[in-house]
Amino acid sequence: MAFCNITGRHLNSLVKTRSSAVVSSAEAKWNVAKLDVDSILKEVKFNSDGLVPAIAQQFDSGEVLMMAWMSTESIVETLKSRRAVFFSRSRKKLWRKGDTSGQYQHVHDFKLDCDGDTVLLTVDQLGVACHTGRRSCFYLAVRDDGLEEILPVVIDPDELYS
Amino acid sequence: MAFCNITGRHLNSLVKTRSSAVVSSAEAKWNVAKLDVDSILKEVKFNSDGLVPAIAQQFDSGEVLMMAWMSTESIVETLKSRRAVFFSRSRKKLWRKGDTSGQYQHVHDFKLDCDGDTVLLTVDQLGVACHTGRRSCFYLAVRDDGLEEILPVVIDPDELYS
Numbered sequence: 001m002a003f004c005n006i007t008g009r010h011l012n013s014l015v016k017t018r019s020s021a022v023v024s025s026a027e028a029k030w031n032v033a034k035l036d037v038d039s040i041l042k043e044v045k046f047n048s049d050g051l052v053p054a055i056a057q058q059f060d061s062g063e064v065l066m067m068a069w070m071s072t073e074s075i076v077e078t079l080k081s082r083r084a085v086f087f088s089r090s091r092k093k094l095w096r097k098g099d100t101s102g103q104y105q106h107v108h109d110f111k112l113d114c115d116g117d118t119v120l121l122t123v124d125q126l127g128v129a130c131h132t133g134r135r136s137c138f139y140l141a142v143r144d145d146g147l148e149e150i151l152p153v154v155i156d157p158d159e160l161y162s
Numbered sequence: 163m164a165f166c167n168i169t170g171r172h173l174n175s176l177v178k179t180r181s182s183a184v185v186s187s188a189e190a191k192w193n194v195a196k197l198d199v200d201s202i203l204k205e206v207k208f209n210s211d212g213l214v215p216a217i218a219q220q221f222d223s224g225e226v227l228m229m230a231w232m233s234t235e236s237i238v239e240t241l242k243s244r245r246a247v248f249f250s251r252s253r254k255k256l257w258r259k260g261d262t263s264g265q266y267q268h269v270h271d272f273k274l275d276c277d278g279d280t281v282l283l284t285v286d287q288l289g290v291a292c293h294t295g296r297r298s299c300f301y302l303a304v305r306d307d308g309l310e311e312i313l314p315v316v317i318d319p320d321e322l323y324s
Contacts (some may be wrong), residue, residue, distance in 0.1 A: 017170045027305065028303060028304065028305060029305065029308055030304045030305055030306055030307070031306055034306070034307040035304070035307055035308070036307050036308045039305060039308045039309070040308060040309055042191055042209070043302065044310060053215055053229065055226060055229065057224075057300075061224070062219075062223070062224020062225070063224070064217060064219055064226065064282050067215065067217065067275065067280040068277065078321065079304065086242055109310075110304040110305055111300040111301075111302060111303045111304075112300070112302040112303075112309065113228065113229065113299040113300050113302070114292050114293065114294050114296075114301065115299070115301045116302075118229040118299075118300075118302065120226050120288075120300045130276050131274050131276065134276075135278075137168070137176055137275040137277070138273040138274070138278045138280075138282045139273075139275075139276065139277050139306070140205065140242065140273060140274040140275070140278075141190060141271055141272065141273045141278075142192045142197075142202060142271070142272040142273075143190060143191065143192055143272075144191065144192055145192070145193055145196040145197055145198050146198045146202060146272065147199070147205055148204055150273075
């Protein structure tokens, strides 16, 4: 049992910090004209390829939709346009999500973690996030004795990329 | 405006795939004794360091708590113990989250994305996920003209690591 070492102080902290829902309707406010992009980029720790992982989460339901990578340029464009722009490692170029598939992500919030090495975008995902036509890329889950597909295909991938 | 190119078929898909809340009370069921771990590991695309990024999300609220890295060994131990075990890149060894801080993560579900290169753990986080004493590591957010701290310190870090 994983929780066997819990002491009083940790139980107290558990009570104090019990999670609240992430569901929210408001977009975070920032002023594109006044945004000090350099001060934000200074806090981001890019890897040796100049990229940082970025998680996209649906703003109201809390679904984790996908994980992709961002470059300096994609962060700047995302902040200025409020549309999720990643960097495709396979195509080695900016990936404006939705340009091919139509499945855009409108950015509600842009967060950075304590180490500055991961971005969290809360977004409003139009349609589906996954190239397989599923709402989220995380559709394989451990069940019974192995991995199972737990999400349906809601848009035919042939339709997404036609 | 990001959504200006939306066509009828995409609006239709939006309606059909409108997100539902991730909040859930049930733990995913798997049979530790029968688990075909090799078949799961075969689907994971580890990077050149033998690691895969893993997102930890609070199972009921949907909060994204942190992102860390997993090795083959940490995946196997996580699946068998249902406690989140990562691989510390700085210490170059298994990181059984909670061993030092007491802030364990009990694993509710283990998911893999379409490319097999990111893991999503839904967990029940005891206390706080962040070493700074905040509930989530994602406490820096873009507001007004730059980054602001948006989450309070709920446990003194000195207390976490004493």
